[in-house]
Amino acid sequence: MNIENKNIKKLIINESVKLDCGKIIKNFPLAYETYGTLNKKKTNAVLAFHALTGDQFITNLNPITKREGWWTFAVGPEKAIDTNKYFVICANVLGGCMGSFGPKEINLETNKKFGTTFPVITIRDIVKVQSFLLKHLNIDKLFAVVGGSMGGMQVLQFTSLYPDLAYCAIPIACSASHSAQNIALNELGRQAIMADPNWKDEKLTPDKGLAVARMAAHITYLSKQGLQEKFGRKLQDKGSLKFSFDADFQIESYLRYQGAAFVDRFDANSYLYITRAMDYFDLEKQFNGNLSLAFKNTKSKFCIISFSSDWLYPTSENKEIVIALNACGANVGFVEIESDKGHDSFLLNVPKFLKTLSEFLNSNYIDFNNEK
Amino acid sequence: MKNEFKAISQIIQNSKRVLDIGCGDGTLMEHLKSKQKNDVRGLERKKELVQICISKGLPVIEGDAEKELIQFPDKSFDYIVLSQTLQAFLHPEEVLKQLLRVGKQTIVTIPNFGYWKIRVHLLLKGTMPITKNLPYQWYNTKNLHMCTIQDFVNFCNDKKIKINRSLCLTNEKISEITKNNMNYKNIFSELGIFLIE
Numbered sequence: 016m017n018i019e020n021k022n023i024k025k026l027i028i029n030e031s032v033k034l035d036c037g038k039i040i041k042n043f044p045l046a047y048e049t050y051g052t053l054n055k056k057k058t059n060a061v062l063a064f065h066a067l068t069g070d071q072f073i074t075n076l077n078p079i080t081k082r083e084g085w086w087t088f089a090v091g092p093e094k095a096i097d098t099n100k101y102f103v104i105c106a107n108v109l110g111g112c113m114g115s116f117g118p119k120e121i122n123l124e125t126n127k128k129f130g131t132t133f134p135v136i137t138i139r140d141i142v143k144v145q146s147f148l149l150k151h152l153n154i155d156k157l158f159a160v161v162g163g164s165m166g167g168m169q170v171l172q173f174t175s176l177y178p179d180l181a182y183c184a185i186p187i188a189c190s191a192s193h194s195a196q197n198i199a200l201n202e203l204g205r206q207a208i209m210a211d212p213n214w215k216d217e218k219l220t221p222d223k224g225l226a227v228a229r230m231a232a233h234i235t236y237l238s239k240q241g242l243q244e245k246f247g248r249k250l251q252d253k254g255s256l257k258f259s260f261d262a263d264f265q266i267e268s269y270l271r272y273q274g275a276a277f278v279d280r281f282d283a284n285s286y287l288y289i290t291r292a293m294d295y296f297d298l299e300k301q302f303n304g305n306l307s308l309a310f311k312n313t314k315s316k317f318c319i320i321s322f323s324s325d326w327l328y329p330t331s332e333n334k335e336i337v338i339a340l341n342a343c344g345a346n347v348g349f350v351e352i353e354s355d356k357g358h359d360s361f362l363l364n365v366p367k368f369l370k371t372l373s374e375f376l377n378s379n380y381i382d383f384n385n386e387k
Numbered sequence: 388m389k390n391e392f393k394a395i396s397q398i399i400q401n402s403k404r405v406l407d408i409g410c411g412d413g414t415l416m417e418h419l420k421s422k423q424k425n426d427v428r429g430l431e432r433k434k435e436l437v438q439i440c441i442s443k444g445l446p447v448i449e450g451d452a453e454k455e456l457i458q459f460p461d462k463s464f465d466y467i468v469l470s471q472t473l474q475a476f477l478h479p480e481e482v483l484k485q486l487l488r489v490g491k492q493t494i495v496t497i498p499n500f501g502y503w504k505i506r507v508h509l510l511l512k513g514t515m516p517i518t519k520n521l522p523y524q525w526y527n528t529k530n531l532h533m534c535t536i537q538d539f540v541n542f543c544n545d546k547k548i549k550i551n552r553s554l555c556l557t558n559e560k561i562s563e564i565t566k567n568n569m570n571y572k573n574i575f576s577e578l579g580i581f582l583i584e
Contacts (some may be wrong), residue, residue: 318441337448338458344404346428348446350437371438378444 022078023071023114024048028147035295038134046114047071047106047148050090051098058387059380060154061101062145062181063090064162064169067232067289068281070113073105074098079113080280088364095373100380101158108169109144110136110288116144118284130217130284138165138296142172149180156180158383159376160315163187163361164328165289168296171309171336175298178312182383185372187320187361190332191306191339192297197327200235201290204228208283225283226274233273238324238357242266306339313340317347318375320368322360348375388418394554394561394580395468395494399425403465406430406490408452409472413440420445428464430455453477456485467493471520471578474498475529483548492551492584499555501535501573520577536564536572536579543583552582 023046031041048071053060063073065085070077074084074091090096090103107115110133118133125132149157160170160181167189174184190197204227208214211224234242246266250256253263262268302308317340321333330351340347352368354360360368388396392415399405401423407416410429413436419425429447431437440447448455452469453476467490469482474497476482486493498520499505508516515525523530534542536555543550553564555576564572564579572579 316446318446334450341428341448341458342460344460344463346426346446347448348437348441349448349450350434350441351449353434367438371441374442375444378442382444 020079025114026148026151028144030147032140032144034134034140035137036135040116040134043116044114044120045106045109045116045144045148046111047104048073049105049152050074050103051101053102053152053154056384056387057154057156058158058384059101060149060152060157061096061103061159061161061376062149062157062173063096063103063105064145064160064166064173065105065108066162066164066166067293068229068277068286069166070111071105071107072113073103082280086362088362089369089372095369096161096376097373101376104148104152106145106148108141108289110141110285110292112282112285117282118288119282128217131287133284133288135295136288136292138168138172138292139176139301141292142169142176145169145173146177146180156182158380159183159185161185161187161372162189164189164358165293167328168293168298171298172296174313174315174317175301175309178310179314181315183318183375183379184313184315185318185320185375186333186336188322188325188328188333188358189336190328191309191336192299193294194332198294200232200327201294203231204290205287207231208286211283214283220278221283222278225278225281225286226271228283228286229277229281230270230274233270235327236357236359238326238355240324240355241357244355306335307342310340310343310345313343313345315346316379317345318371319347319349320361320371321349321351322354322356322358322365322368323351324355325358325360327358388414390556390559390561391470391496391578391580392418394556395470395496396423397561398494398552398554398580398582399423399466399468401425404428404463405466405468406459406464407468407470408456408486409470410436410440410445410447410468412436413443413445413447415468415470416440416445416447417443452482452485456482456489459489461488462491464490465492466490469493470496471498474532474534477531479532480546487548487584490584492582494580494582495539496578496580497534497536497539498530499536499573499576499579500533501537502577503574506574518577536576537569539579539581540569543581548583550581550583552580554580556580 025044069085107113167186170186207227208224211221213219214221249265251268299306321330337349416427437449505516556578557576
């Protein structure tokens, strides 16, 4: 996939940024996209953070992949995050593969792709780099920061790093520190990639490994009940079992499709780096084991949302964030949305979720503009 | 807004931090926030009601007071409001302890089981009383620990809980409960409203 496309907006960050690993990067690109118009008072900017495999093309047709944007259900004209009303900004994360500085970029010193010589990055690095975008767009204060899953982690890190930069914050289906189960699942994906013999050869792409990683991960985004209802034991285009290892079952075929489609749009090394950043995320540890200190100075109004069937970032982990915010007297609301669609609920058409998101933003938008 | 909420609002001073337990659809919170500039938080068990509150921009947490109060630091609110819910908890005494820990002052309202209509219902009909305030049958009521105004006052005295104000709702009117009118109020009031610490 050629992403040297004129459809990709890039901010070149000239300043040096010291990463958590100690390395310094500078003169690197951050790819981003914006939707809607910034109003005169600059009170309608929403910074949305994408999850592990997302990118800056949050809605409409992605000009590179030619698929719908990843959050089309939530973002767009008259959607929950209404682009007629808000100015929505979304950047491809550092380490990503949609134009931002990442392992598939060429290292000018060696004239080769960075690959695994790219520095290991963290969620904090990812967030710090995106803050340059605000300066570039001349935005002093965001109306909202929002994101699900790894996007939610960025919301938490953002509000902790910049307690006064967002009027409201919506971390969705996420956690303040990655659980052992989630590290294990990410490691499974990374090992699948590294086990692919193509991975070591920089001229080849470890498609099989990356596809397996995606298949495994995809299961974790769904729920047992959701899978059972959607697929059950239904067979794929056949009347009976074939007594072979072809994809007899619909669920197998579905997963194979998910895996195959993914390798067309994603870089295997980006997958390694970004999953690592998620694993390293531990906001509690950043504040010596006291999560509420992370939000001590925050002025943002929080709305935490979890989903009943999400076993990857379960309600209990979302609630840890609520508890920490309450402990420091922050302004926080919390609701668990009933859904059988698992972790993926935040990306799908879940009306109660979209309604909550929309109305939380609406009412806060009025307050924010009254205060300004 | 119902008279009970009017009475509660009058007790609460402006611009103070308030936690409303069992805040329902946020009617009282909205009033306190917009009319009295209170910094409000809510706790509510029912998802649908939490969603309504969030849509109004009210910071409400979905959860059960019997489990959730532990997370709040000591004296982190100027007032905690517990409107007609104490009797529905499994362990009202424990909840009350938490309320007194988290709030500098707590406003508790209780449906008065000593109200004359209830007494008459039990006396004449011989069945569990059903009234406007307590519309449930004995087998489906959420109210596990009913008490009278006198019971609550006795309880506070026994537990050395200080009652700063006691009000009651009689015929839709709010009035003070005093030592002298206690017996009367315990018969003729539907609701007791107490500010305790």
